Amino acid sequence: MQLTVLLVIFLLNIHLIVASDPDPIQDFCIPETKPGLNRSSTHFTDHPCKNSSEVTANDFIFSGIKSAGNFTETGISATSVTPTIFPGLNTLGLSFVRADLDVGGINAPHFHPRATEIALVLEGTVYSGFVDTSNRIFARVIEKGEVMVFPKGLVHFQMNIGDSPATIFGSFNSQNPGLQRISTAIFGSGIKEELLEKAFGLSTREVEILRRRFMPKRS
Helix, strand or coil, X not given: CHHHHHHHHHHHHHHHHHXXXXXXXXXXXXXXXXXXXXXXXXCCCCCCECCHHHCCHHHHCCCCCCCCCCCCCCCEEEEEECCCCCHHHCCCXXXXXXXXXXXXXXXXXXXXXXXXXXXXXXXXXXXXXXXXXXXXXXXXXXXXXXXXXXXXXXXEEEEECCCCCEEEEEEECCCCCCCEEHHHXXXXXXXXXXXXXXXXXXXXXXXXXXXXXXXXXXX
C-alpha cells in the first residue's frame, strides 16, 4: 500500500515536471547559429550553446517590436517573439508579444495551452477578459498602464473600444506558449460538417461560409 502511494506521488511529480518549461542549468544558452544548423525549433533542443566567450550584449537585445506590423481584417497586428526569432530567450522559460489594435479592432477569443499571459496596455482603452471552465466571464475595460492576467489554458479576448489605436505588450511564462484561436480550431480544422451543424444549430450553407472564412489558405 505504501509503495503504491509513493508511486502515485512520483508519477504526479513527473507529470508536473513534464508539463512546464525546464529550469535552466546554466546562466544562459544562446543557440549556435553556424551554417548548416536548422533554427526552426522553438526549443532548440538539438542545438549546442554558443561558447560563452563569444556571447555579447547584442544576443540579449531584440529590436523587432518597435512598431506595429501588418493588420488583419479584424484590426489586429501581432508580433510574437520566441527563441526562434530572439535566441536570447532560449532556456529562460518566457516569450512575449506586441499586439496593436486598430479602432474597433479585436483579438478574437483564443487560448495558450502552455502558458499564463500577463497583458500590459501601453496605449489606448481595451475591453479585456477571459472565461473560466465554469463559463464565468471575467472582463473589464483597462487603460494605459493597467495589467490583466489570463490564466493558463483559459479562453481570453481583447477589443479596442477607444477612439485611437491601442498597443498591448503580452508576456508568457513559457518560451513556447502555443496559440489556438477558437474559430479557426472549429471551422478551419476539417471537423465533419454534420457534427458542426448539430453542435451549433447551423445550416449546411452557414457551415460552408464559416469554413471558407476560417480554413487556412493553401499556397
